[in-house]
Amino acid sequence: MALSYESDREVVAEISSGWEFDHYAVELRRDGGAWVAPAGGPSTPASRGSYSYTPASDAAYGRQVGVDSSFELRVRGVRSDGSSSSWSYSKPVYTSPVPPHNPEVSRPDSETIRLHATKQSEDLAALSYIETEFRVDHGDGYGDWQRLDAVSHSEGSALNGSWDSKGESLTCEFTVGDTYQGGHAIPADSRVQIRLRDRQRTPTQPGYAVRSEWVYADYGNEGNVYFEDDFETGDFSNWDTTNLTDSASSIISGAPPGGDSGLSGADEGTYYAHLESGDSVVKTLGDLSSESDVIVKCAMAAGSMDNSGENVSIDWYDGSTWRTLHALYHEYNKQGWVDVSARVPPEWVSSDNRLRLSGYGGSGDYGEWDRVVVSDILHEYTTPAAPSNLSVDAPARHTVSADWTTNATIFPPSFMEVRVRASGSGSPRDKYRIDYPRSTAEFGVNAGFDETVPVRDGEQYDVRLDALIRQFRRGNTDAWWRSTSSEKTVVTPLPAPTDHTYTSVTAVGAAHAWTSNHNYGTTTLQARHDGGDWEDVVTGLDHADETYTITSLLNGDQYDVRAVAVTEHTQTKEVE
Structure with missing residues (x-):
């Protein structure tokens, strides 16, 4: 007695030796259960030979061949007087497991x-x-x-x-x-x-x-969940066309009618779709011609399929023809929920795509579906390569420029961010987005990059570059992955005050006026007496102040006075 695996829908027994008997008795054991008469092949063959055993529609699960199982056969010879030989046992064979x-x-x-x-x-x-x-x-x-x-x-x-x-x-x-x-x-x-x-x-x-x-493993890049329905609405309202000729075809909860699918309820949640006798529902997806790696994911079940020609299926309309994307045949009878993750062939993706859930069989055939999703295979991004060779400059007033080498290879949906803050401020860094493949940036009041950024005169800025990856999951942003360049600093130009004049002079003082040109920091007035060293007369004047009167000068002496723009990083030494 030998048993061989031919497919998930057929095992073959070979009865090849022993005395001749009136007939043979054959019993099947599925998954280590009870020995029973097989329903999908002869239980009392008349002679030695090869015999095929297959699925068998509404027969008990343990009596028919199908997926995700082990099978053993035993045989004994039966004489015409009713006596029989001892059992001869096959080694087990195994059919394909169902997916995770x-x-x-x-x-x-x-x-x-x-x-x-x-x-x-x-x-x-x-x-x-x-x-x-x-x-x-x-x-x-x-x-x-x-x-x-x-x-x-x-x-x-x-x-x-x-x-x-x-x-x-x-x-x-x-x-x-x-x-x-x-x-x-x-x-x-x-x-x-x-x-x-x-x-x-x-x-x-x-x-x-x-x-x-x-x-x-997962699905749904940026906005790419084209359709999903877990049937928790309790109806087919998410579908565009329904062909429900059998009164039992509907959204249901609990065990399905007939009990031939091996289900006790929904795969997840409460409700699922139950279609009988070849009924169908259709969803119009529209234009997916620009998409790639389109997949359909769902849980499916089948029951009461009578032969290899009957099935329940996911069908795909490619713009001109309905095509079977995935089907469960009679080897899935009574199997329960089976995960399906079917990739649509690229040549089927078009400007007019539709999805259909359908059965192909006769009266009393059952198909069930739950958590149907049309999406794409998810990209899992890893850390992008960090930018390098960053250099920064202040080529003109109110302007900071940067250039760098972009090393990251996966764009889009990625981009660069220039991250800038005043040195030592401890404040959050301002962020300025740079779309790939740019590798330069210029920002400031007088720059084309972002004219709303008030770059301050004489300020020191810390500048770094970040490469960012936007990780999507199930159509939405799930996380951001970031790498960072080294940090560089630059001090912007500080313009000196101009138009310095004396508006009035007294015996002991002088009133001064000037035009302040810097937008940050302070102004210091310095004086020197008879060609000596410059000394601070007043410090910390607001950068917007443009007048000040110096007092306590000596009568009849000569003084030179100048206004100096000052920040914590630099100062000017003009104009007298």
């Missing part, structure tokens, strides 16, 4: 990617683990998918949790620059996409050949 449930990513910082998922598959194999792959874009497009890690618990990237049993959750943490089991590291200054699947090593099938379909 609704994975999601969180980002504690730009150097860390945490991936969380729940095991949805049965405990069938000697070892079951999450296999992760990633692909990298350094600014010139994404490369090939490559293996990142494979973990079940407490090794490699596993942070907490376990992948040993159905319903358990595992969180993996990937650190930029660290190498994992796949021999690769997530690089800095890049963006990556991540996918995962459940993979198992079995006692009887070679290597790690039993694996689920891939699902993408």
Whole structure:
């Protein structure tokens, strides 16, 4: 007695030796349960030979072949008098596990990617683990998918949790620059996409050949959640067209009619879509022609599919033709919720795209959907390369300029920020956005960069450059990642007072007037007696003051007087 795996919808038994009997008795055991008569193939074959066993519509789950299961057969010969031989047992075979449930990513910082998922598959194999792959874009497009890690618990990237049993959750943490089991590291200054699947090593099938379909780790770049419906409205109001000829097709809660999908309620929340007998709903998505990596994510279930031609599906209208994007066939009967993460082929993305949930079968066939999302594969950004070679200057009054080398490779949605503040002020830095690929900036009252910025005369400014990455998640901003250049300082020009005059002179004093040209700091009046050294007469006059009377001068002596503009960083030595 031998049993072989042909596909998730067929196993083949070979009865090839032993005495001739009147007939044979065959029993099936699914997932280590009870031995029962198989529903999808002969239970009393008349002779030795090969026999196929398949799904079987409404039959009990344990009597039919399907996904995410182990199968064993036993056979014995039955004589015409009713006596029988002892049972002969096959080795188990295994069908593909279902994918991890609704994975999601969180980002504690730009150097860390945490991936969380729940095991949805049965405990069938000697070892079951999450296999992760990633692909990298350094600014010139994404490369090939490559293996990142494979973990079940407490090794490699596993942070907490376990992948040993159905319903358990595992969180993996990937650190930029660290190498994992796949021999690769997530690089800095890049963006990556991540996918995962459940993979198992079995006692009887070679290597790690039993694996689920891939699902993408997360979704939704900037504004790119094109449609989503978790059906919590309790109706199909989010859909544009409904074809509901069967009265049972509706939004429901709890177990579905017929009970043939293996469900007890919604995948998440309270409500989900239930369609029977080929009914359908359609959402018009419109023009997606400029988008890339479009995906449809949802949970699906199927029940009462009678043969390989019947299915429930996600269909995609490419502008001229409806195409099947993903379908569950009769091997998913009674399986319960299955995560789907289907990428739309680029040639199907057009100016007139539509989404359809539909069934293809006869009366009494069931399909269910929950948390339907049309979006794109999420980019996970890492820390951008910092700007370098920053130099700053004050080429003219009220103007500060900067130039630098931009090293970050992933733009947009990134940009540069010039971060400026007066030295030692402790105040928050003013921020001025510079869109990529500019590598120069000029700001100030008289500069073209930003004419509203009041750059002060004779002030010292600290200047640095930041490269910023805007991390989106599910269509909205989730975080900002930043790298920073070294800091440079510059002192702006300080214009001297002009038009200094004596408005009146007395025996012991003189009234002075001047034109103040600086917008920051103070004015000092200095005097010298008979060609001697300059000495401060008065300090700390407001920079806007333009008159002052000096007293206590000696009668008949000669004095030279000058006005000096002063800041804490510099001063002028003009005009007498």
